[in-house]
Amino acid sequence: MDKSWMHSDRRSKAYEFGVEAFLNFAVENLLTTTHIRCPCVKCVNLKLFGVGIIRDHVYFNGIDQSYKNWTFHGEPWEATTNASRNVEEDDGHSRYSFVFEEIDMDDNDFGDFGSDPYEFANVIGDGDQPVYPGCRKYTKLSALVKLYNLKAKHGMSDVCFTELLILQGDLLPEGNTIPTSMYEAKKTLCALGLSYEKMHVCPNDCILYRKEYEDSTNCPTCGISRWKEGKDSILKEGVPANVVWYFPPIPRFKRMFQSHETAKSLTWHAARKSIDGQMSHPADSPSWKLLDDKWPEFGNEPRNLRLTLSSDGFNPHSSLSSRYSCWPVILVTYNLPPWLCMKRKFMMLTLLISGPKQPGNDIDVYLEPLIDDLKPLWVGIRGVYDAYNGEYFTLRAALMWTINDFPAYGNLSGCVVKGYKACPICGDDTPSHRLKNGHKICYIGHRKWLPINHPYRRQRAAFNGKPEYGIPPEPLTGEEVLHMVENGDRVCWKKKSIFFDLEYWKYLPVRHALDVxxxxxxxxxxxxxxxxxxxxxxxxxxxxxxxxxxxxxxxxxxxxxxxxxxxxxxxxxxxxxxxxxxxxxxxxxxxxxxxxxxxxxxxxxxxxxxxxxxxxxxxxxxxxxxxxxxxxxxxxxxxxxxxxxxxxxxxxxxxxxxxxxxxxxxxxxxxxxxxxxxxxxxxxxxxxxxxxxxxxxxxxxxxxxxxxRWMYPFERYMKVLKGYVQNRTRPEGCIAERYIAEEAVEFCTQHLSDVSTVGVPSSQKMGVSKPLSGCTVSVVDQDLLNQAHLYVLENTEEVLPYIEQHMIHIKTAYPKFRKRTKWLQDKHNSTFIQWLRFKVQSELEEDKHGVSENLRWLAAGPNMAVPLYRSYLIKVASAKDKNPILSNMGFYGVIQEIWDLDYQKFTIPVFREYNDVIGDEVLGDVIIDCEPFTRGMPNVDTFDELVGELGGQNIRDGCEDIWIE
Known part of the structure; x- marks a missing residue:
C-alpha cells in the first residue's frame, strides 16, 4: 500500500486521499469504527477513538511518520523493517518517543512500560511540560529524573526526599509542576518502569501457585494452606503465606536494545580486537567459543546475549542479630565491555525470594519462571528493535554459568558440598580423610596431581605415610552428570538441577563457577x-x-x-x-x-x-x-x-x-x-x-x-538492595518498588545529556591534586625554589624541546666541554631557568599565539611565597610528611616538606625530601617478587637445596612450647 502521503503537506490532496485510504483500510481489517488506535504524533497509537476523532487528530496533529508498519491497523508485521527516521533527539517528547516508535506492540506489550498505557502517555507528555512557566532548561520529567537521580546516588530516605520536593516547590515560581511527595514522584516514574509479578509460594517451598496451580488454595504436595495464618490461628484468606517477586527479563532485554548507546555496547565483544594467546574477557574463552562452534546460527549474531546468574542471601535489616534472609537472583550480560558489564546499571534483578528463611535446595521451585523465560530466549524472541542499527532482529540468549558462594553452589547445582565427596569437580574421587579427633573431614592427597615421576610422590614421612600412585580425577561433563542424576546416583548429587531443563546446559564445560x-x-x-x-x-x-x-x-x-x-x-x-x-x-x-x-x-x-x-x-x-x-x-x-x-x-x-x-x-x-x-x-x-x-x-x-566470575560486584549490589529497605516490616516490597523506580530513572538518564547515571559510577579523576591539611605560607630560599622550579620544568613534556635546544646552545657556546657530561649538566641546571624565560619572551614578541598559556606561566617562574602543607592528595594517592598512612608516590624517601608552587594560573605540588640515609634496614632473607607467579619460583629440587633437606624433621628451634593443662 502506498504510504508516501505520510510525508506530504497536510493541506495537499495527496494527504487527504491518503488519510481516507488509511481509515478505510483500518475499518476493513479491524471490523470496527469506534475502537481504533490513533496514529497521530500526540497519541502515537496509545489511545482508542472513533474514526471521526482520528481523522481530526491526523489532520490537526499530523500522522506519526515513523509508523511505517501499520500493525495496529491490520497490516502484518514485517521482521526486516528498517528504520529510516532521523535518530537525532531533542529535549522534549522526541527524547522519549523512541520507546514506542516502530516497535511491534500489541496490548500485552504495553504492560512492559507500566500497568496503564494512558499513564505512560501522560508521562511522555510531561517531557514537553516546563517545570514552571517560562522555564526552558527543565521539563517536569527531566527535573524529576534529576532529583530522583540524586536520591538514588546519595541514599536519601523517602521522608528526606519528600521534604526536599516540598522545599523545591516552594523555591520555584508559582505554577511549578514539581511533585509534592515521594508517592507522586514514584507514581510518575513507575509509569516508565517495567512491571514485576508477585507469585504465591507454598510455605514449605513445594510449588508456585501458577499455571495449573493458579487457583489452588492448598498445596497438592504437603496439603498446607496457601493463605497466611494469623495470631488467632485463623487463615487470612487472600493474604499469601509466602511470596516471590519476579521481574521478567525479556522486556528488560528489549529495553536494553532500545537505547542507542547500550545497543552499541552489546556488540562490543564482536567489534573488539582480541590478542592471540591472551584472555581479557569471557569472549576469549573456550566456553564462549563452544557456543559459537556448536550452534553457529547463535554465534553468527553478535547481538545474542551471553548471561551469567548469581544468587546469595542477605539480611535486609540493620540488626546483625536477625536471621532474616532474602535471596535476590541477578542476571549479568557478558556482551558488554569490562567497564560496564559488572556495574550496577546492568545488574538485572530477576527474582526476589522472600525471607525469613533461605530456600536451600528448594530454590529450583523459585527459579521456574526464570527458566521458563530462558527457554524461549534460547529459541529466539522475534521483533526486537535495535536502536543502534535501526532494525528488527530475533534475539537469543544463553546462560553460560552461575556464580555463588560454595553453599549456594550446592543448592543451584544439586551437588553435595560437605562430607567425603564435597568437591563438585572431583566427585567420587575427592581426596578426603576423616579426622577422628577433629571431628571433620580434611582434603589431603594433592600429590596425585603431580607428574608421575615427581619426587614428592615417593616421600612418605612428610605426607600421609604412604607413597602416591594415583592419578588426578577427570571432571565430569554435563552429560555424565545428567545421566547420573537421572539414574538415581545420589552419592554426590542431591537432585537434578532445574538448569538441565535448558537444552544447551549439559554441553557447557563449566556450569557453576567456583567463587574465588x-x-x-x-x-x-x-x-x-x-x-x-x-x-x-x-x-x-x-x-x-x-x-x-x-x-x-x-x-x-x-x-x-x-x-x-x-x-x-x-x-x-x-x-x-x-x-x-x-x-x-x-x-x-x-x-x-x-x-x-x-x-x-x-x-x-x-x-x-x-x-x-x-x-x-x-x-x-x-x-x-x-x-x-x-x-x-x-x-x-x-x-x-x-x-x-x-x-x-x-x-x-x-x-x-x-x-x-x-x-x-x-x-x-x-x-x-x-x-x-x-x-x-x-x-x-x-x-x-x-x-x-x-x-x-x-x-x-x-x-x-x-x-x-567472583562475587565482589554481586555483594556490592546486595548492599545497594539492602539500602532500598525503608520499611523493615516489608523489606522485599521496598526493594521491588525502589528497583523499578531506579530502572525508570536509568531509562530516562540515557536520554538526558546533563544527568549522570547512578548505575555506572564515575571513577575517581586521576591527576586531580588537592591539599588535605591547612598550610603555612613561607618565603623560601631562592636556591631551593630554583631547584623545585627546575624539577617541574624537566618533568613537563611541553618543555622537553627547549631542554634539547638549551643543551645544543651550551655545546655550541662551550665547544671544549662538549664531551664532559657532568659539566654540561651542571651548566644546564644553573642557566636553563633564565634562558627559558628569555626564549619564551622572544617567541611571544614574534608570535603571541605560538606559545601556549601554560608554557608562558611556567617560564615566568613561581611565586616566592610558597604554601607549605603537611599532607596532599596526588593522583588519588595521599602523601604526608614523614609518616604517610596512604602512599602511591613515584619516589623512595622521607618527605620533609610539601610545597605548592604557585604559577599564577595553576599550582604544582612538589615534595622536599631529607637527603640523609635513614638507616640500613634488612627486610629479611626472602626477596618478594610480585611479578607473574612463575618468575622466581624454583622447581622442587632447587627448593629443597634452598631450605635444606629436612626429611621428617619439622620442629622449630627457638620457639616457645605450647602447653595444654
Missing part, C-alpha cells in the same frame, strides 16, 4: 588464624596433634604427655610471641594507596597480636601482596616459602589479562604449593576451600579472567 572471592577469604583466614593462633580460626591444637598421632605421621609434632600437662611441640607454622608482635607491627605500619584497601591499621590488635574484623577485600589484599611482606622475617623458610608461593598464585590468577601459555606452568606450580603446605602444615588445615584452589586454573582456562 570466598576461596581467597577462607584460605587467608585459615593462614592468619593458624599463624596468630586466633580462636575459632586456628587449625592447630590438641585435636590436630592427636590426629597426627592416629595417622602415624610427623612424629616430632605429636603431643608429649607429662604428669600434669601435655606439651605440643612447636611446628613450622607456630610463631613466638615476639614474632606475632612483629607480624602485627608490620601490618600496623603498612602504607598502601588510597582506595587500595581499608585502613589495615584499624584491623590490627597489637594488645592481643591478632587481626580482627577482616572482610573479603581485606583478605584479598593480604593474600595478593601484604602477607608475604609481613612474614618475610618470621617462620622457618619452608613454611614461609609455601605461604609466599600461595600468595603469588592468587596474585597471578586474579590478573585482568590471562596469558594462556603460562596456565599449564601455573597449574603445575600451584599443585607443588599445595603439596608443600601438606608437607609442613597439619591435615586439619586442609578444609574444602584449600582443596578447591587446585581447580581454579582449570576454570580460568575455560572461562577467562577471574574478575568476571
Amino acid at each position: 572471592m570466598h576461596i581467597d577469604k577462607n584460605v587467608c583466614d585459615s593462614i592468619i588464624g593458624t599463624l596468630l593462633e586466633i580462636p575459632e580460626k586456628n587449625k592447630d591444637g590438641i585435636a590436630a596433634r592427636l590426629d597426627l598421632l592416629n595417622m602415624g605421621v610427623k612424629t616430632d609434632l605429636q603431643p608429649e604427655y607429662g604428669e600434669r600437662r601435655t606439651r605440643l611441640p612447636p611446628g613450622p607454622w607456630n610463631l613466638s610471641r615476639a614474632e606475632k608482635r612483629e607480624v602485627c607491627n608490620s601490618f600496623y605500619g603498612m602504607k598502601v594507596p588510597e582506595g587500595y584497601s581499608s585502613n589495615i591499621k584499624n584491623l590490627v590488635s597489637l594488645q592481643d597480636s591478632r587481626l580482627l574484623g577482616l572482610k573479603s577485600h581485606d583478605c584479598h589484599t593480604l593474600m595478593q601482596q601484604l602477607l608475604p611482606v609481613a612474614i618475610r622475617s618470621v617462620l622457618e623458610k619452608p613454611a614461609r616459602y609455601a605461604i609466599t608461593r600461595l600468595c603469588f598464585f592468587f596474585n597471578a590468577i586474579c590478573a585482568k589479562t590471562v596469558d594462556v601459555s603460562k596456565l599449564d606452568k601455573l597449574e603445575e606450580d600451584v599443585v607443588v604449593t599445595l603439596c608443600l603446605l601438606e608437607k609442613y602444615f597439619p591435615p586439619s588445615f586442609f578444609d574444602i576451600m584449600v582443596h578447591l584452589v587446585v581447580h581454579l586454573v582449570r576454570e580460568v582456562r575455560l572461562c577467562g579472567p577471574v574478575y568476571f
Whole structure:
C-alpha cells in the first residue's frame, strides 16, 4: 500500500486521499469504527477513538511518520523493517518517543512500560511540560529524573526526599509542576518502569501457585494452606503465606536494545580486537567459543546475549542479630565491555525470594519462571528493535554459568558440598580423610596431581605415610552428570538441577563457577588464624596433634604427655610471641594507596597480636601482596616459602589479562604449593576451600579472567538492595518498588545529556591534586625554589624541546666541554631557568599565539611565597610528611616538606625530601617478587637445596612450647 502521503503537506490532496485510504483500510481489517488506535504524533497509537476523532487528530496533529508498519491497523508485521527516521533527539517528547516508535506492540506489550498505557502517555507528555512557566532548561520529567537521580546516588530516605520536593516547590515560581511527595514522584516514574509479578509460594517451598496451580488454595504436595495464618490461628484468606517477586527479563532485554548507546555496547565483544594467546574477557574463552562452534546460527549474531546468574542471601535489616534472609537472583550480560558489564546499571534483578528463611535446595521451585523465560530466549524472541542499527532482529540468549558462594553452589547445582565427596569437580574421587579427633573431614592427597615421576610422590614421612600412585580425577561433563542424576546416583548429587531443563546446559564445560572471592577469604583466614593462633580460626591444637598421632605421621609434632600437662611441640607454622608482635607491627605500619584497601591499621590488635574484623577485600589484599611482606622475617623458610608461593598464585590468577601459555606452568606450580603446605602444615588445615584452589586454573582456562566470575560486584549490589529497605516490616516490597523506580530513572538518564547515571559510577579523576591539611605560607630560599622550579620544568613534556635546544646552545657556546657530561649538566641546571624565560619572551614578541598559556606561566617562574602543607592528595594517592598512612608516590624517601608552587594560573605540588640515609634496614632473607607467579619460583629440587633437606624433621628451634593443662 502506498504510504508516501505520510510525508506530504497536510493541506495537499495527496494527504487527504491518503488519510481516507488509511481509515478505510483500518475499518476493513479491524471490523470496527469506534475502537481504533490513533496514529497521530500526540497519541502515537496509545489511545482508542472513533474514526471521526482520528481523522481530526491526523489532520490537526499530523500522522506519526515513523509508523511505517501499520500493525495496529491490520497490516502484518514485517521482521526486516528498517528504520529510516532521523535518530537525532531533542529535549522534549522526541527524547522519549523512541520507546514506542516502530516497535511491534500489541496490548500485552504495553504492560512492559507500566500497568496503564494512558499513564505512560501522560508521562511522555510531561517531557514537553516546563517545570514552571517560562522555564526552558527543565521539563517536569527531566527535573524529576534529576532529583530522583540524586536520591538514588546519595541514599536519601523517602521522608528526606519528600521534604526536599516540598522545599523545591516552594523555591520555584508559582505554577511549578514539581511533585509534592515521594508517592507522586514514584507514581510518575513507575509509569516508565517495567512491571514485576508477585507469585504465591507454598510455605514449605513445594510449588508456585501458577499455571495449573493458579487457583489452588492448598498445596497438592504437603496439603498446607496457601493463605497466611494469623495470631488467632485463623487463615487470612487472600493474604499469601509466602511470596516471590519476579521481574521478567525479556522486556528488560528489549529495553536494553532500545537505547542507542547500550545497543552499541552489546556488540562490543564482536567489534573488539582480541590478542592471540591472551584472555581479557569471557569472549576469549573456550566456553564462549563452544557456543559459537556448536550452534553457529547463535554465534553468527553478535547481538545474542551471553548471561551469567548469581544468587546469595542477605539480611535486609540493620540488626546483625536477625536471621532474616532474602535471596535476590541477578542476571549479568557478558556482551558488554569490562567497564560496564559488572556495574550496577546492568545488574538485572530477576527474582526476589522472600525471607525469613533461605530456600536451600528448594530454590529450583523459585527459579521456574526464570527458566521458563530462558527457554524461549534460547529459541529466539522475534521483533526486537535495535536502536543502534535501526532494525528488527530475533534475539537469543544463553546462560553460560552461575556464580555463588560454595553453599549456594550446592543448592543451584544439586551437588553435595560437605562430607567425603564435597568437591563438585572431583566427585567420587575427592581426596578426603576423616579426622577422628577433629571431628571433620580434611582434603589431603594433592600429590596425585603431580607428574608421575615427581619426587614428592615417593616421600612418605612428610605426607600421609604412604607413597602416591594415583592419578588426578577427570571432571565430569554435563552429560555424565545428567545421566547420573537421572539414574538415581545420589552419592554426590542431591537432585537434578532445574538448569538441565535448558537444552544447551549439559554441553557447557563449566556450569557453576567456583567463587574465588570466598576461596581467597577462607584460605587467608585459615593462614592468619593458624599463624596468630586466633580462636575459632586456628587449625592447630590438641585435636590436630592427636590426629597426627592416629595417622602415624610427623612424629616430632605429636603431643608429649607429662604428669600434669601435655606439651605440643612447636611446628613450622607456630610463631613466638615476639614474632606475632612483629607480624602485627608490620601490618600496623603498612602504607598502601588510597582506595587500595581499608585502613589495615584499624584491623590490627597489637594488645592481643591478632587481626580482627577482616572482610573479603581485606583478605584479598593480604593474600595478593601484604602477607608475604609481613612474614618475610618470621617462620622457618619452608613454611614461609609455601605461604609466599600461595600468595603469588592468587596474585597471578586474579590478573585482568590471562596469558594462556603460562596456565599449564601455573597449574603445575600451584599443585607443588599445595603439596608443600601438606608437607609442613597439619591435615586439619586442609578444609574444602584449600582443596578447591587446585581447580581454579582449570576454570580460568575455560572461562577467562577471574574478575568476571567472583562475587565482589554481586555483594556490592546486595548492599545497594539492602539500602532500598525503608520499611523493615516489608523489606522485599521496598526493594521491588525502589528497583523499578531506579530502572525508570536509568531509562530516562540515557536520554538526558546533563544527568549522570547512578548505575555506572564515575571513577575517581586521576591527576586531580588537592591539599588535605591547612598550610603555612613561607618565603623560601631562592636556591631551593630554583631547584623545585627546575624539577617541574624537566618533568613537563611541553618543555622537553627547549631542554634539547638549551643543551645544543651550551655545546655550541662551550665547544671544549662538549664531551664532559657532568659539566654540561651542571651548566644546564644553573642557566636553563633564565634562558627559558628569555626564549619564551622572544617567541611571544614574534608570535603571541605560538606559545601556549601554560608554557608562558611556567617560564615566568613561581611565586616566592610558597604554601607549605603537611599532607596532599596526588593522583588519588595521599602523601604526608614523614609518616604517610596512604602512599602511591613515584619516589623512595622521607618527605620533609610539601610545597605548592604557585604559577599564577595553576599550582604544582612538589615534595622536599631529607637527603640523609635513614638507616640500613634488612627486610629479611626472602626477596618478594610480585611479578607473574612463575618468575622466581624454583622447581622442587632447587627448593629443597634452598631450605635444606629436612626429611621428617619439622620442629622449630627457638620457639616457645605450647602447653595444654
